[in-house]
Amino acid sequence: MNVNIPLLLLTSCTALYGCLGRKDTQAQLTAHCFSCDQAPPGTIFCDDFEADLALSEKYFEYADGGGKFVLDDTVGRNGSRGMKAVFKKGDVDVGALRKSIGRTPSEYIGKNAVNPEQDFDEIYWRIDIKLQEGWRGGGGDKLTRATVIANDDWAQGAIGHIWSTEKWYLMVDPASGITEEGVLKATRYNDFDNLRWNLGKAVGTTPIFSDKYAGEWFCIEGHMKLNTPGQHDGVFEFWINDELQAKAVGMNWHGDWNSNPDHFKINAVFFENYWNSGSVQDQERYFDNIVISTKRIGCNCAR
Numbered sequence: 001m002n003v004n005i006p007l008l009l010l011t012s013c014t015a016l017y018g019c020l021g022r023k024d025t026q027a028q029l030t031a032h033c034f035s036c037d038q039a040p041p042g043t044i045f046c047d048d049f050e051a052d053l054a055l056s057e058k059y060f061e062y063a064d065g066g067g068k069f070v071l072d073d074t075v076g077r078n079g080s081r082g083m084k085a086v087f088k089k090g091d092v093d094v095g096a097l098r099k100s101i102g103r104t105p106s107e108y109i110g111k112n113a114v115n116p117e118q119d120f121d122e123i124y125w126r127i128d129i130k131l132q133e134g135w136r137g138g139g140g141d142k143l144t145r146a147t148v149i150a151n152d153d154w155a156q157g158a159i160g161h162i163w164s165t166e167k168w169y170l171m172v173d174p175a176s177g178i179t180e181e182g183v184l185k186a187t188r189y190n191d192f193d194n195l196r197w198n199l200g201k202a203v204g205t206t207p208i209f210s211d212k213y214a215g216e217w218f219c220i221e222g223h224m225k226l227n228t229p230g231q232h233d234g235v236f237e238f239w240i241n242d243e244l245q246a247k248a249v250g251m252n253w254h255g256d257w258n259s260n261p262d263h264f265k266i267n268a269v270f271f272e273n274y275w276n277s278g279s280v281q282d283q284e285r286y287f288d289n290i291v292i293s294t295k296r297i298g299c300n301c302a303r
């Protein structure tokens with residue numbers, strides 16, 4: 001990453017990208033590893049957690065898990081500001097950030113949406129994650145997903161899950177609430193009885209949740225592309241530290257449902273701390289550098 005930029009840029013803020021929030025030196029900027037002031041081309045939303053804007057003003061839902069998922073001034077990459085998730089032994093849900101993009105079916109979901117008049121057939125999204133040293137128990141299940149919220153009952157037209165396996169890996173596990181013929185069957189959020197699975201489940205190759213990697217930062221980037229109406233050309237894949245981990249192609253997410261201009265496309269991305277069976281011990285994990293884009297984002301960070 002080229003850090004030879006005028007200091008003037010370091011104090012410029014926008015509602016879309018946020019800002020560093022202080023007059024950083026060149027050395028401090030390098031320590032941040034990534035800055036929303038230098039967000040790559042295609043970025044539609046960026047949060048490095050350095051701006052002073054409240055999380056409730058950036059996301060349509062900020063669930064703090066009863067005070068267990070909060071901003072912290074020093075837990076981000078290289079001691080920058082980031083999000084801290086505190087699991088106590090047995091904890092299942094300790095909070096989430098949920099961001100809407102494009103057209104949405106309700107005022108609630110559309111709160112703070114970026115480009116609320118636009119439809120997104122394809123997005124990339126990134127999050128940096130680190131596990132506290134001494135972390136145990138694997139990946140803690142739910143991490144992030146992009147989704148099509150198809151109506152104001154939260155029926156999901158498609159879901160791009162990136163979550164952990166029973167071991168130490170992340171995987172893509174796509175699902176759809178729409179039939180291959182283009183009929184919306186899902187009636188609510190996580191309507192498992194009406195979801196199509198086995199659309200291209202694939203496990204990554206880097207064991208980022210193994211004990212030996214606790215204490216290291218990893219950059220995770222997902223890519224979700226809806227199929228052209230009536231075709232089998234959808235894509236779902238993800239990278240860790242710019243290394244491709246798993247990829248599903250030839251997918252039929254929507255049949256021809258997305259040919260109707262009134263129907264919704266990818267309009268939300270979630271970042272979650274949800275452990276199905278509960279944390280095996282008291283422990284923490286940390287988030288930094290959330291980006292949603294129409295183009296590859298990349299990591300540009302060393303571990």
